[in-house]
Amino acid sequence: MARVIRSSAATLATGYVLLAFVALVLFAAPLRYAWQATIEDFRFELLTEDSQRLAHVYDLRGPTGLATFIDERVRMQIAGERMLLFVGPAGQPLAGNIPAWPRSIPTRAGSYTLPVDLDGGTTMVAMVLTALPGGYRLLVGRDVDRFAPIEQRFWYGLAAAVGVLMVAGIIGGVLIRNALLTRIHGIQQTVAAIMRGDLSHRLDVRSRGDELDTLAQTINRLLEQVEQLVHGIANVSNSIAHDLRTPLAELRSRLEELSLTRPPAEEAFAEVDAAVADVDGVIRIFNALLRLAEIDSGLRRSNFVAADVTELVARAVEFYLPAAELKGHALSFRDPGPVWAQCDPVLLAQAVNNLIDNALKFVTGGHIEIEVVRPAEDSVAVVVADDGPGIPERDRPKAAQRFFRGDASRGTPGVGLGLSLVQAIAKLHGGTLELRDNEPGLRASMIIERGVSAPGAASEQQRVDAGGPQHGLEITA
């Protein structure tokens, strides 16, 4: 893995240098073109202009006049900068600063850039040749090599710039590589520690909040979720093992005792019936766990339909009403009118039933209040509030954990999966289960997202036949 990082850092640095180089070339190319096109064209323009002026002098004063004019000009000028030559029809030099018409130069009029032998050396000369009336010819030229140093300096400059870029690129690349390696090494160490089994490690997040920090934060969140899941699974496995061991141990001892004591048939069958009940308890735990797994997998989202939550809750209240009455408790439910939500009605009904079931188990003062409220436009909450012992503040976050049983639940039926199921169902519906103090008692709100809003025209289903306040059920339309 280290090699991959190293090579990727080196690639990054090389890439930087190459990119800078390409940028420089792209910058130098138009400059070179400008030099070529503008400066040289301008040079010939100047030479042509000069030639025309001299031709004008010839027109006015004739060959002798031009020769004198050229001689004067040559005397005034700095040697070598400009070349002038005026020759007669036979090619004999009449005036100028070069001794003879150079051999390599053509005689026809036009513009040329040619090497010329002068004083033994060869120089590049840009020249304009003009044919004058009477067979006279005029050469006006300029030493191009005089500009070579400038051109050279330009190339040197360019080379120096490339050099600086290379060095800066390499240093930059190394620095980036080192910085990256340091941080990636940190990530690697953390991940290695996590892989060894210590899930509490987290990546360093600097305050700068750059891309790597964002990545580190994302990974940390992922790690948190993984840690939670792993602990959840470990807890659940432990709890399953523990909670199943108790009824299984009971069952085993019951059967063993039966086998050892061989009691009379009547007694034996009673024991067998009790054993079957023990097994049913275990099956109930399994069923609840399977249901939870089914919900957690999220597969049941495909069964979502629009349903009236109020109707669902009203039915659950009606379902539990006789049981509540029998225990001398009152269930009260205010009907807020239809509240439609996109949901799985089977699961939602189970969640509401679990909440009421739970409240019925713990209620002491005899009053359970059930409400359907809308905390926001796009959500709906089913609230079940009892006046039982409630759940102490410190236990509340754990209350919905699988197999959690608070102190108050000792001696009551159930295996501690009811609220887990409610929470899982709420989560499937994009919501949560909130547990609050009802002073006294527990106020459990299952909040779910409504999803797409429902058919407004759909009429309310037939409601609970109230049965009057003596049943503790109040229904207000």
Added chain:
Amino acid sequence: MKILVVEDNERMARFVTKGLTEAGHTTDHAENGRDGLFLAVSERYDVIIMDRMLPGNIDGLAIIDALRKADNHTPILILSALGEVDERIKGLRAGGDDYLTKPFAFGELLARIDVLSRRRRTDAAQTTLEVGDLRIDLLARKVWRGPRAIQLQPREFKLLEYLMRHAGQVVTRTMLLENVWDYHFDPETNVVDVHISKLRQKIEVESERQLLRTVRNAGYMISAEPPPTASVTPVPPEA
């Protein structure tokens, strides 16, 4: 009744066939899909109990599919360890008439078979149901015990209607939950029992004869005649 049991697990098959025989039924047993399909098409059965996962290339749903395509409408109860809601729906869509998840109570199985086998008779459009002197009018939604009119809440009416449609048959708590309340889960408290006792208070007052009975280890039964104990409280055979 003649019942075909298609079940590959030997112990489970013995438990079911023995229990059914003791309840007075005759049974055939097939331990794989091919034999099951062969028996189902070549003999006439009142009910078929079908496991879903079977050895061989034919599974339970394939057999049901083949039978239904051959216009065979023998009531089929699917008995499967696949208990998820979606699996249940799949089984019923394939042509099964009822679905029971393993593990199960034998009383539950027996009650469901009884209801399945007699379904055709009760499906006929009836407007009144009578058990002894208890009479309900399904259209007017009224109930009388002899000359006495009884006031029932809508859900109580539905509960009584279901019981009376299956008069003389054992109806389990799960069956009531599914058919009267449309709930497909078991509440932890004995809510159904409370509903039944409330209904009983309304339909049996003072010296009136008992019609709605509790059947131990199974459920409830509404009937005018005192039942022969053997068929109502089947002793579950050893598993």
